[in-house]
Amino acid sequence: EVQLVESGGGLVQPGGSLRLSCAASGFIFSDHYMDWVRQAPGKGLEWVGRTRKRVNSYSTEYAASVKGRFTISRDDSKNSLYLQMNSLKSEDTAVYYCVRLDSSGWLDYWGQGALVTVSS
């Protein structure tokens, strides 16, 4: 069974940093691209970014709203995905979902989400 479990969420002050982790199990993690998607309270879904596989040099893509502040990385030896968030703003307050992509690029499995609250 595919499982994605996010951790590391919490309350952080504006301008601060936080690192989310996503522990993957039930599939060959290194074979899959992985995304982060977020959802502000009471709002819709917003794509944050992607990391590709080792064969693609772990290349990344980011939404304009987070580019330069957020960094996505992965450790295939630990079956883990990460989201390093710096220079956090109040508008980054959201539930952050770790998402697996299937071989055709569809976002097929989602974690339960981790809440990040940016507030003083």
Place this chain on the structure above:
Amino acid sequence: DIQLTQSPSFLSASVGDRVTITCRASQGIRSYLAWYQQKPGKAPKFLIYAASTLRSGVPSRFSGSGSGTEFTLTISSLQPEDFATYYCQQVNSFPLTFGQGTKVEIK
């Protein structure tokens, strides 16, 4: 960026009703469209991909159609467990974008 506009944003329906949600893209996205269902406090659930292909295990009362700029999600006979918010998403180009959502509530 490709904008996805869903209509309606809110829909009130009864069990057994046929429900159709439309998703319009600001530019052509071929068939690179997915649909998700989200219930309160839960992660989105992947329903349909490539505009019309039902994910394994999704009930056959769900169907999708369209290509280019106009897409529809249809629920042929609404069941109690279908009351939720539905999102379309395009994977044609970066940044990936979602529609604003359609909330389906019980009449």
